[in-house]
Amino acid sequence: MDELCQTPLVTSDDCDFDLSDDDLRAARTVKWAITPAPQVAAWVAELDVRPCPVVLQAVQDAVSRGSFGYSPFDSLTGLPQATAAFQAARFGWEVDSDLVVGCGDVMSGVGLALDYLCEPGPVIVPVPAYPPMLGILPLSGRSAVPVEFTKSDNAPACLDLDAIDHALGHGARTVLLTAPHNPLGLVFGPEELMALRDVVNHHGARVISDEIHSPLVLAGARHTPYGSLPDTAHHTTTVTAASKAWNIPGLKCAQVIAGNAADAATLRSLPYIANHGTSPLGVAATLAAYRDGGPWLDNVLVHLDRQRTLLDELMATHLAHLPYTRIEATYLVWIDVRPAEVADPVLAARAAGIEVSAGADFGAGFEGFARLNIGTSAERLTRIVAALGSAWR
Ligand SMILES: Cc1ncc(COP(=O)(O)O)c(C=O)c1O
Structure with missing residues (x-):
């Protein structure tokens, strides 16, 4: 299996966001x-970036080898070791690679954790939430308990621990954490996460921590893996992937990091059909990303940090009346369009030529919000916000 583990030949670490709309349409995603x-597309979480060269090379090599069959078992791919090494190097979390289970994508990993590791019962979802977090629960036979983030003026939003405590005391058995958070762009600090842990432990409940955005933490913030905290391993399942940071979600490769050996054994004992989603191309791409894609990712983070600053300037010029979150991670910005008093923020944006994500999809009561994707060029972001300025006057 060592051919999957070779270091790619390409070494350029430059990231190139200078793509035309036609270039981007030609990718057919x-x-x-x-x-x-x-x-102009500014909605779903795809980056407008040319592929990372080392990842592209790894995929091209895998294509040349005809790696079009099923992925081999985790023990043969190198994926658990590469995932553990990345977590240790990037976040200081020493993960036992025996606890890493490959899966097709993050949402199927969340589904595995729900179906096979969590007790039946309602699931707490902090809202606004990445829409599939709400959508997956009925598929798993569970109901959602949406819990809004607390928000006070000039302070970042926080998990509402009292509401979470209350819901766990009234039958909820699982908390679905998204850390860093989409769509709020929040990075949770260790104190807030440990306070969540204490509430969860008090009720003997579980946490599924979706950390897909963890490599996308911007300057000034630091990601704390929830499962790295003391006294969480018995109740935590982490799900992560290289797919957001290296922009490869279509290649289908994510990783469940089980909190403990018993949970890992449960996942490994499932019938093959329950979890056969990693593709060999996704595994090859992920290995390259985790092992050799760090310098390219760092350049992406520098670009996104500049986009964040540019957005501040553009918002001040065109949309000074609209509150928005200053992101600590991701490239997704949550905008409160309510002061604009437009009937439908998405339709108004569309009429001005811009596609954004509808706040309504992120939970009940968020109809007046929109999510903007700033993972693009400075030139395109400038065009986008100028157009939104006329839409949301
Ligand atoms: C927080 C979060 N979780 C999961 C996903 C989806 O991941 P996947 O395509 O690997 O299921 C996304 C995609 O944007 C996301 O933002």
Whole structure:
């Protein structure tokens, strides 16, 4: 299996966001493919970036080898070791690679944790939430308990621990954490996470921590893996992937990091059909990303940090009346469009030529919000916010 483990030949670490709308449409992925010209896509979480060269090389090598069959078992791919090494190097979390289980994508990993590791019962979802977090629960036969983030003026939003405590005291058995958070762009600090842990332990409940955005923490913040905290291993399942940071979600490779050996054994004992989703191309891409893609990722983070600053300037110029979150991670910005008093923020944006994500999809009561994707070029972001300025006047 060592051919999957070779170091790719390409060494350029530059990241290139200088792509035309036509270039982006030619990739035929959902963000631009279903956004008809001349509309500009600023919705789903895809980056407008040329592929990371070392990842591209690894995929091209895998294509040349004809790696089009099923992925071999985790013990033969190198994925658990590469995941553990990345977690240790990037976040200081020493993960036992025996606890890493490959899966097709993060949401199928969340589904595995729900179906096979969590007790039946309602699931707490802090809202606004990445929409599939709400959508997956009925598929798992569970109901959602949406819990809004607390928000006070000039302070970042926080997990509402009292509401979570209350819901756990009234039958909820699982907390679905998204850390860093989409769509709020929050990075949770260790104190807040340990306070959550104490509430969860008090009720003997569980946490599924979706950490797909953890490599996308921007300057000034630091990701704390929830499962790295003391006294969490018995109740935590972490799900992560290289797919957001290296922009490869279509290659299908994510990783469940079980909190303990018993949970890992449960996941490994499932019938093959329950979890056969990693693709060999995704495994090859992920190995390259985790092992050799760090310098390229660091350049992406520098670009996104500049985009964050540019957005501040553009918002001050065009949309000074709208509150928005200053992101600590991700490239997704949550905007409160309510002061604009438009009937539908998405339709108003569309009429101005811009596709954004509808706040309504992120939970009940968020109809007046929109999510903006700033993972693009400075030039395109400038065009986008100028157009939104006329839409949301
Ligand atoms: C927080 C979060 N979780 C999960 C996903 C989806 O991941 P996947 O495509 O690997 O299921 C996304 C995609 O944007 C996301 O933002």
